[in-house]
Amino acid sequence: MATIKDVAKKAGLSVSTVSRFLNNHPYISEDKRKRIQAAMEALDYTPSSVAMQLRSKKGTMIGILVSRIVNPFFAHLVDSIEKNARKHGYNVLVMQTYDDKKAETNMLEMLKQQVIAGLIMCSIEGDPKVIEAYREYGPIVLCNEQIPGSKLPQVYTNQATASFEATNYLIQKGYKKIAYCTGGSLTRGGHGNSRTEGFEKALQESNLPMKIEWIFKQVHTIEDGKKVADKLLALPKDRRPDAVFTSSDEVASGILERYLAKGQSVPEDLAIMGFDNQPFTSMLAVPLTTIQQPVDALGRESTNWLIAQMEGKVYQLDKSELVLNLITRKSA
Secondary structure: OOOHHHHHHHHOOOHHHHHHHHOOOOOOOHHHHHHHHHHHHHHOOOOOHHHHHHHOOOOOEEEEEEOOOOOHHHHHHHHHHHHHHHHOOOEEEEEEOOOOHHHHHHHHHHHHOOOOOEEEEOOOOOOHHHHHHHHHHOOEEEEOOOOOOOOOOEEOOOHHHHHHHHHHHHHHOOOOOEEEEOOOOOOOOOOOHHHHHHHHHHHHHOOOOOOHHHEEOOOOOHHHHHHHHHHHHOOOHHHOOOEEEOOOHHHHHHHHHHHHHOOOOOOOOOEEEOOEOOHHHHHOOOOOEEEEOOHHHHHHHHHHHHHHHHOOOOOOOOOOOOOOEEEOOOOO
8 A cells, every 4th residue: 555655756746745735735736746746656555544634733743652541641641741731722642552662663654654744652562773763754752762873852861870760779678689560571672671780780889689589570460469469478488589679650550559468567577769759658557658759840851842843943852851760669
């Protein structure tokens, strides 16, 4: 099936020119109109009716890509992005990937088809080089994600340093057997790698072990946290960790809930560290020690930078609020 890019190539014009033609833009020469019509006929190209309806918004649609909107962190992040987008007269279209590369590609294709005028990626599953290739169709900003060496605008915090400091906090409190939960796979350059680097560095500097049976990958939800707790409790007492650093407050709260349900004490039997500082963390049976992320600042800066690109303006990233803070409570 032919795409708008194919039409542009056939007509010898830019994708944006073809897009303007499809939107009945008045300032297109008669010669260009004829070339585009001829290319569309030759390729049997028919614009998507849905895409045409969305394009009628005159380029005011911003795409937001997240892994799971039910994750409170992403829910608050999308809320921040949408509020800031509306202030500038833009609408948003949200898509969840559920960690599926195909869903990510679908959203990138919407940028290619001009269904969305720009894209904020709050999660990355696919090949960075593939993502970068879509820049020719419209601006892309990474939010709370990093691609080292990429020319894509990236709004992020220093998660490696925060994880290092949080792990050291546990070590200084006397915990020597520390388990780890990540939403990624521990592969270099993979999801959550910065946090893993900080965690590993802290253990190495204190000459502490990183045991396979204490490492849990691809964990995201409260239910995942409960399963982690069951696995830890199934270990002989002398082989159990005395603390756990988790990738999210959801996972941490699942571990906490299961430990308490099994008659265990927190932090006496297991100290628990979360990540995000979601509103519910201060209201748990044992208030959660966690790392606070600047959600509003991440959303605001990502939106402002994307809109500046869409409008052909220069934007200076404000890093003053893009900092992570350790919030100490009773779980660790």
